[in-house]
Amino acid sequence: MGRAVTLRRDFDGAALRRLAKVSKDAGQSRRLVALAEIYDGARRTDAARIGGVTLQVVRDWVLRFNAEGPDGLIDRPAPGRQAKLNEDQRQALARIVEDGPIPAIHGVVRWRRKDLACWIFEEFGIRLEASSVGRELRALGFRKLTARPRHKGQNEYALEDFKKGFPAELDTIQGTLPAGVTIEIWWSDEARIGQKTKLTRRWARRGTRPSAPKDQRTKSAWIFGAVCPARGVGAGLVLPRCNTKAMQWHLDEISSQVAPGAHAVLILDRAGWHTTAKLDIPANITLLPLPPRTPELNPMENVWQFMRDNWLSNRIFKSYDEILALCCQAWNRLTDQPWTIMSIGLRKWAHRF
Known part of the structure; x- marks a missing residue:
């Protein structure tokens, strides 16, 4: 071992002892006290005895202290074996x-x-x-996730074109409105909830296969749902059929939930009951259809998945009335959680943040 390394001069023994008293790292406190002895004129052998280490370790402490100050004496996790992949x-x-x-x-x-x-x-x-x-x-950020079905006829470029052109669409709609009218972005979709519920993943012991109730009866209802993620609000109806009349009722319900003085741009797919000329569109709503076969652009798909996974799956609906009651309960529970609607529904490309 070479000659002793001189300690840096911007500290002294008293300063190191004060730092040792307030330190929350036991190893750092022990090393600070050992080095304080050296500042006070003790031999390196005495510092090694106080620290319970060898002279070489004391030398390593001095080098770390000179390079990084007191923080260099904090215990650090071992680096472990070098990764095989660069x-x-x-x-x-x-x-x-x-x-x-x-x-x-x-x-x-x-x-x-x-x-x-x-x-x-x-x-x-x-x-x-x-x-x-x-x-x-x-x-690398990967997780094992369930794949979402994708239509074989989907135009992959249509998704990006819609996202890129979305701000221009909003500007065009804004130009048709009176000055001072703000735009709200709403998303709409329908979900069929029936006695044939899905089975979701659940925690279970490794090597076992958990069971869940599964009904084969066919009674069902439809939830017509729409959300405004920016405000964390929603508008929904539970109806027996999915047709133009049901859609008209749904539009009227959405219209009643739009903020006073605002105008809703309602984004939805191209189902026949969405695009028919028989609909009487409320004055405070403009419909904006999504590109064909692109349900992944609509966050309502994620809303339905959340509701099914947490409230509507793995259960038996005894009757149609119970389906209605539990669907209404699930939707009302969602709208009571505005933070959930925001978390699921906000999209960077749509809300400009």
């Missing part, structure tokens, strides 16, 4: 996961961790266990 390899992994497998090339229709471990070995010559691949994926 940043470029991680980004390559992220790209292939996002693109998905090509069945004719990769032999699978969805990625499993063991498939990705094989791909990593073939691509980079690096062996990883399936659990290690899972940790890498989680670190």
